[in-house]
Amino acid sequence: MNPKRRAAAWSTRIPGGRDGRRMLWIALVDRIGSGLWASVSVLYFTYVTGLSAAQVGTLAAVSGAIGIAGAPLGGRIADRLPLTRVLIALQLLRALASFALLTTGNYALLLAFSAVGSLGDRAANVLTKLYATRVSGPDRVRYQAVNRTVANAGWAVGGLAAAAALGLGTSTAYQALLAGDALSFLGAALLTVRCGEPPSPTRTVVTSKDPLPTTKPAKPWRDRTYLAYVATETALCLHDAVFKVGLPLWIVHGSNAPHGLAPLLLVLNNVLVVALQVPLARFGATTTAARALLLPLAAFFALGGVAMALSSAGGTPIATGCLTAAAVSFTMAEMLYATVSWELSVALAPATAQGAYLGVHGLAQSVQRSVGPLAVTAAIATGPAGWTVFGATIAVTCLIQHRLVRDRLAGPSLSVPPVTVSEH
Template sequence: MRITRGTRTKGTGTTPTTRTGRPRVPGGPDGRRMLLVALVDRTGSGLWASVSVLYFTYVSGLSLAQVGTLAALAGAVGIAGAPLGGRLADRFPLTRVLIALQLLRAVASLGLLTTDDYGLLLVFSALGGLGDRAASILTKLYATRVSGPDRVRYQALNRTAANAGWALGGLAAAGALAVGTTAAYRWLLLGDALSFVAVALLTLRCGEPPSPSRTVTVTATGTPAPAARPATPWRDRTYLAYVATETVLFLDDAVFRVGLPLCIAHSSDVPHGLAPLLMVLNNVLVVALQVPLARFGATTAAARTLLLPLSAAYALGGAALALSTTGGTLTAVALLTGAATVFTLAEMLHATVSWELSVALAPGAAQGTYLGVHGLAQAAQRTIGPLAVTAALATGPAGWAVFGGGIALTCVIQHRTVRGRLSRPPLSVPPVTVSEH
């Protein structure tokens, strides 16, 4: 066993670099491998996500209601994936759990490819949704453990790689759709399945990061300290309140998935081709700006402070959507593009805040369990998000103003909610731990 003592480091305000002058990737070789995992994973997801509805409609022959039920079931089962994955990661080696989940996703995708039976399609879609949400949480947990104090910057790099993967997969899917044959759809689904196999093989080469939940605390005399009962987020009112506010802040996702496309579809003045262009704009901005913006939330205090400009961004985005319904074509296009830009900025700022606070508020020995519960926020948003944006659209300009203002107010509420927990003084002497590895 290896004895390690906690150390404290102070930020220098600069980005660590290698001897060649290039920015260093936090986490070393394992960190770089996990960035490649994110790229490959999301490239495969990009192949499938943009054509899944078309595949089930034209290849599997499902009705509109059946396709909707399929998507809803996958989303509902996926909600359980986040806390389940987090709990497993606190009990078993993280890389092994990740590999198992990636193989589960591969089996689910291949299963969809082998049948058109509706019952089996429901089962495979549910398994895929479960694996997807659990793997997403554990990838974040791996990044947290391997990158240490550089976790915000690493998560920014990870998100940049993931968005680049989405873009690559989407472009490949667009090319396949131009062919329009059944075989082309099947090849896209096969590519998605193979991407999960590739990700599992890449994860196999990653080292197991140190886990606070699998260390032994010892006293000054060298004897093991009594094991404390693991903390549970289900009894942590502050963390549960934080997760509740996170559910609202994640609504920017629904704006891009549902809100903007519906605004364009229901407008007689805006060309329908603007919808995919706004998605491209979103991806390009994230790839270009996520890493530079992450430095504004590199510490816990900075991340909490960032909630205030984030509040202004959400309010401005809602106002732009409200005004887009009141002008002609040029005005509407300009305001919708402006709204997409502002909501993308909000998305990037919230990602930075969320990465830091979700970890800072969690006890080290129960990081997996806590992050799993935090993952419920994004999963729940996928259910309430479409309802919120369609209600805003149906209400008219006032609805969008209330939508943006409501999220802005939630930012302020979260800023106050986490203040008490984050203001507690840290231990003056870090504990001595004995690693199991």
């Protein structure tokens, strides 16, 4: 195929048009930077700034807790100000926070800069999702799948670069990785400058003779159904803690599998997401289909828990096989959850307060970052039965959510239709 035709054909497969494609580049740049820093942050604070293990843990916990406020705050602001301008400001804030970490070894300042970066990170994640939702319209599920594929590829590239740099084992290498993360935020900000402002139901075209709109937007904090939905979401995104904390610790302390299996399972996770996220998205292309995916999602969570439990019952081959099966099950759960969550979080939100609602939804992921490690370590401490209960509990939560959203989705659609707006 002619290269120009091939490029044109690929472009037509990306929802959101030119701005949608630009946001994919932003996701790639952002995640490459995150891949550079995420895997070495603990080592940087330990070997470069000289913090103790307790100080590093406290820094991560406090900055993560403060970052929880970023999601609802960012969503609320996005309903009132142009989305692209807020996104640019947040990317610059993240860059400044990362560069600031390079300037000091003072614990109080490191804590403050990390907290600011965490706040900006959570807010930017919500606003990026909101932008993608607005530009992709009815194709938002497919766009999300492409976006996750690109983001995982970025994480992999950044992680490989970090691994290569760590071979040097010098303070300069650690500092270079942190600087690379900061530069990725600057790159994302520059790319966002070129993005057009997406349609928004909260900013409409008016003339000097038109009265200003007086409709009050809905408030997610008073929407008990949505709050209950967000509460169930906190459990459903625990797959993240499984791969970051649960699998590595269980391999070392609860099974006879070789320790080198841990990074290989993380690679397997990334490869499966890159290969299958887009194909799987077609099974949740509508709100009804997305809700139906909660049933197989429950099954994969339950299977993952059982496979983790069985991995302690045999020698190295059995342990390796069971842990691989668990990794595949939890990866399938991760991909199905991403599709379901993206669609339902938007479909359940009224158009006039979409940013505020998605901001509250972002709390689920933020809270999971704090409670997720505790949940998986509790499962590890309990032994094989703990993993069985872990998987079964999340599976039951899937069924609860399936029932919870049924009546809400049976009514008129709350999703946001594409509209054309301009500032006045």
